Amino acid sequence: MTDQPTPGEKGDTEPELDPLDAAREALSRARLAARGKGLRPGQQPRVRRKYDIPRDDGGRDPVGLADQMERLLVERGWRVDVAAGSVLAKWPQIVGPDVASHTHATGFEDGVLTVRADSTAWRTQLSYMTSTILAQIEAEIGADIVTELRILGPSAPSWNRGLRKVHGGRGPRDTYG
Template sequence: MGDSMSDEMYLAEGVDAPHALLSRIRAAKEARGEHRVQGAAGRKIIKDFGRAMKVESGPKVRRFSSENGVSQLGGYSEAGPSSRDPQSLAGLLNRVIMERGWTTPLAVSSVLARWDQIAGPSLACKAIPETFEGGVLTVRCESTAWAVQVRQMKYDIMRRFNSELGDEIVTDVRAFGPTAPSWKKGRRVAPGGRGPRDTYG
C-alpha cells in the first residue's frame, strides 16, 4: 500500500523532481510521527531546495588583462604559455636563487663538494675547506707543514676554482694549521712568554 502510494505520488509529481523528493521525505517523517512544516517556513524550504537541485553552470568569470597582456586572476588563460600555468620546481628554485643572490654561494658549495677532485687526493686528505666568505676560501689543515704547503699552492688552487666558477670568484686562499688547545691556566700569565707553540704539527 505504502509503495503504491509512493509510486503514484512520484508519477503525479515526476515532472518536478525536487517536490517529489520532498513529498517522499514528508511521508517518511509522518510515518515516524514527526510534524510537517507549515506555512511560509515550508514554502521557503521547498524554494531553497528547488534552487539547490537545479543543474546549471555558474557564470563565467571575466578575465582581466594588464597593459602588457599578462592575464590577471579572475578568468581563464588562453591557449599557449601563460604566467598562470603550473611552473616546474626547478624553474621556481632558479628564480628564487637569482632573486636572492645565492648564485655564487651555491656554485662555490657545489665545487667544494668536489674538493678532493680539485685539490687532489693527497692534499684533500690533509686539508679541508671550512668557509667561503667575500671571495676568500679558508682551509683548515691537519698540521702547520700542510698549511704552509697550501699557502704555496694557493694560486694554483684559485686557478682551479675559477676555471669551474668564473674569473675572480675566489680571490684568496687562506690556510691554517690545527686549532691547538689553550695552555693558559688561571688569570695570570708569565710576562715574556711565547705562548702555545705548534706542538701538534
C-alpha cells in the same frame, strides 16, 4: 516625401524597454562576453602573475626545473652563496684526495675561502699552491666566486690550565704556528 516618421515624432514604432528588460539584456551581453573570454559562472577572475606572462618566444611550453632554479638564483642574488656552498662540498674534487686528506675548507665570506691545514707544513704547501687552487676553483665552480684563499694552520692546544702551564715566557707554545 516618405511615409516614415522622423525620430521624435509621435509615430515612432520602437516601444520603450522597461528597466527590467534592459537589465536582462545587459546581463546576457555580459555573459556572452565572459564566455568568449573563457570564464564560467562562479569562477574567480584570474590575477596575472609574473610567471603567467608569456615568454619572449611566444610559447607556453613547460620550463625545466633546472632552468627555473637558475632563474630563481639570479633573481634573488643567491648565485654566489650557492657557488660557495658547492666549493665547500666539492673541496676534495677540487684539490684532489691527497691534499684533501690533510686540509678542509671551513668557511666562505665575501669572496674569501678559509682553509684549515692539519700541520704547518701543509699550511706552507697550500700557500705555494694558492694560484693553482684558485684556477681549479674557477674551472670547477665559476669565475669571480672565490677571490682570495685564507690558509690557517692547525689550532694549538690551550696551555692556560693544567700540568703544562708555564708561568714565565712562552714555554711549549713557541713550536706552534
